[in-house]
Amino acid sequence: MKDISKEIVAEIKKGQIVPESRFRLRWKSYLFWLLMSAMIVFGALSLLLAFANIFDVDPRFLMQMGLGKFLFVYFVTAPFLWIFLFLCALIFGILAFRKTAKGYRRSTLFITSLIVLLISLLGAIGHIFRIDHQMGGMIARKTPPFFRELASPREGRWMRPGDGLIGGEIIRVEKDSFMLKNFSGEEWKITFDDKTERTGAENLIVGEKIGVIGEKTGEFSLRAFSMRKFPTDWNGEPPQRIAPPKQNDQLPNGRFLPQRKDKPTF
Amino acid sequence: MQEMSEVATDNELVDLSRQNPDAFGELVLRYQKRLFFYVRRSSYFSNEDIEDIIQETFIKVYKSLNIFDGDLKFSTWIYQIARNTTIDAIRKKHVRPQTVFFEEDDALKFFKADINIQAQIENKDQVKILQKLINDLPYKYREVLILRFLEEKNYDEIMDIVQKSKGTVAALINRGKKKLLEAAHAKLNLL
Numbered sequence: 502m503k504d505i506s507k508e509i510v511a512e513i514k515k516g517q518i519v520p521e522s523r524f525r526l527r528w529k530s531y532l533f534w535l536l537m538s539a540m541i542v543f544g545a546l547s548l549l550l551a552f553a554n555i556f557d558v559d560p561r562f563l564m565q566m567g568l569g570k571f572l573f574v575y576f577v578t579a580p581f582l583w584i585f586l587f588l589c590a591l592i593f594g595i596l597a598f599r600k601t602a603k604g605y606r607r608s609t610l611f612i613t614s615l616i617v618l619l620i621s622l623l624g625a626i627g628h629i630f631r632i633d634h635q636m637g638g639m640i641a642r643k644t645p646p647f648f649r650e651l652a653s654p655r656e657g658r659w660m661r662p663g664d665g666l667i668g669g670e671i672i673r674v675e676k677d678s679f680m681l682k683n684f685s686g687e688e689w690k691i692t693f694d695d696k697t698e699r700t701g702a703e704n705l706i707v708g709e710k711i712g713v714i715g716e717k718t719g720e721f722s723l724r725a726f727s728m729r730k731f732p733t734d735w736n737g738e739p740p741q742r743i744a745p746p747k748q749n750d751q752l753p754n755g756r757f758l759p760q761r762k763d764k765p766t767f
Numbered sequence: 768m769q770e771m772s773e774v775a776t777d778n779e780l781v782d783l784s785r786q787n788p789d790a791f792g793e794l795v796l797r798y799q800k801r802l803f804f805y806v807r808r809s810s811y812f813s814n815e816d817i818e819d820i821i822q823e824t825f826i827k828v829y830k831s832l833n834i835f836d837g838d839l840k841f842s843t844w845i846y847q848i849a850r851n852t853t854i855d856a857i858r859k860k861h862v863r864p865q866t867v868f869f870e871e872d873d874a875l876k877f878f879k880a881d882i883n884i885q886a887q888i889e890n891k892d893q894v895k896i897l898q899k900l901i902n903d904l905p906y907k908y909r910e911v912l913i914l915r916f917l918e919e920k921n922y923d924e925i926m927d928i929v930q931k932s933k934g935t936v937a938a939l940i941n942r943g944k945k946k947l948l949e950a951a952h953a954k955l956n957l958l
Binding site: 502503504505506507508509510512513514518519520521522523526527602603605606607608609 | 784785788789791792793795796799800803814818821822825826829830831832833834838926927930931932933934
C-alpha cells in the first residue's frame with residue numbers, strides 16, 4: 502500500500518478542513534439523552550398516577566368481598582392506561598439510552614434498573630409534593646369523558662353497587678341515612694348505624710364526596726359497613742360547600758363569598 | 768516536528784493535530800497500513816477502493832478530533848470509524864461482502880485455539896477450504912472473529928469498535944468459533 506499521509510494532509514489543507522465542534526458531532530447523542538430524560542419524567546408521572554389509583558384500594562375491600570372478588574375488582578379497575586404508558590416510557594427510555602454515544606457499553610439489565618430507579622425516585626418526589634393529586638384533578642377536569650374513564654379507573658371501582666362499592670356526592674343527610682349521587686348521576690339511599698366504620702367521614706356534609714363499602718339492599722339502596730371520605734380534589738371536582746348568599750347576608754369586601762355557616766351535619 | 772512526532776503518543780498527536788494538520792500526517796503514517804489490512808479482511812473491495820475507504824476514514828477522524836477525549840484508546844477509536852466507513856461503503860454497493868482476502872497464516876490464526884485442527888492441516892488445499900469456510904461465515908460473526916484473532920483486540924476494544932455490548936460480543940465470538948469449528952471438522956473429516 503502506498504503512503505497516503507501526505508495526500509491526506511494536503512487534502513485537509515487544500516479543503517481548509519477543520520475539526521468540527523463537539524456539539525455538531527454529538528448533537529444526535531445529546532438529543533437521545535434529552536429524549537431519555539423526557540421518558541424518565543413521563544414514566545415517573547405515569548407511575549405516580551398508576552400508584553395513586555392502586556393505593557386507593559382500601560384493605561377493607563378484601564374483608565368485605567373475599568380474596569377472589571377483591572382480585573377481580575382490582576383487576577378490572579386497575580390503571581391499565583398508566584401502567585401501559587409507564588412501560589412505554591421505560592422501553593423508549595432504554596432505546597434512547599442505547600442510541601447515545603456510549604449507550605452500547607451497558608447491559609440491558611443495567612439500563613433497565615437505572616431507568617426504573619430514576620423513575621421511582623422522581624415518582625416518590627412527585628408524591629411528596631402531591632403532584633399526583635394535582636394531576637389527577639387536572640385530568641378529570643380538562644379531559645374528555647372517554648379519556649377520563651381510562652385515566653381515572655377509581656371512579657369505576659366505586660361504581661360497583663353489586664359488589665357493595667359505591668361512591669359519589671352527598672346530596673341530603675337524614676338521621677340514619679343519607680342520599681348519595683353516584684358518578685353516573687343515580688341517587689342512592691345509604692343507611693348506616695353505630696357499627697358502621699367511618700374514616701374521615703365522622704360528619705356527613707352535603708356536597709362532600711364519599712366512598713361506601715356495604716351491601717346492596719334494594720334497587721337504589723345500600724347498607725353501609727364502612728364509609729370513607731375522598732380527598733377534596735378527588736376526580737377533580739371541588740366540593741360544593743359554598744352556598745349563594747341569602748337575602749340578608751352582606752358580602753364582605755373582596756371577591757370571596759362567605760362560607761356557609763349552617764352546614765347540615767350528623 | 769518529525770522528531771517530536773516520532774516519540775509522541777497517539778493522544779499527544781491528537782492534541783497537536785487539532786492545531787496543526789501536519790501532526791495528523793504522523794497519525795496517518797502510524798495507522799494506514801493496519802487499517803488497510805483490517806478493511807481488506809472485512810470487505811471484498813479492490814485495493815483502490817480500500818485506499819478510498821482509508822482516505823475517507825482519516826478525513827472523518829480529522830473532522831471528529833474534538834470528540835476524542837481519551838476515554839477510548841486512539842487505536843480503538845480509529846478502528847471504530849474505519850469499521851463504520853467500511854459498512855457505509857458496503858451498503859452503497861448494495862451487496863454483502865462475499866469473498867474477502869485472507870493470507871494462509873490468517874486462516875490458521877482463526878483455529879489457533881484448536882490444536883487438533885492445527886496439527887491435522889497438512890496441505891494448501893486444506894488451508895483453502897478453511898479460507899472458504901471463514902468467507903462463508905455470516906458477516907456479524909466474521910467481523911468479531913477478525914478483530915479477535917487477526918487484529919488481536921481484547922473484548923473491551925471489540926465492544927467499542929463494533930459498538931455492541933460486551934455480552935453480545937462474547938456471544939458472537941463464541942457462536943462464530945463454534946460454527947467455524949463444526950464446519951471445519953465436517954469438511955476436512957477431522958477427528
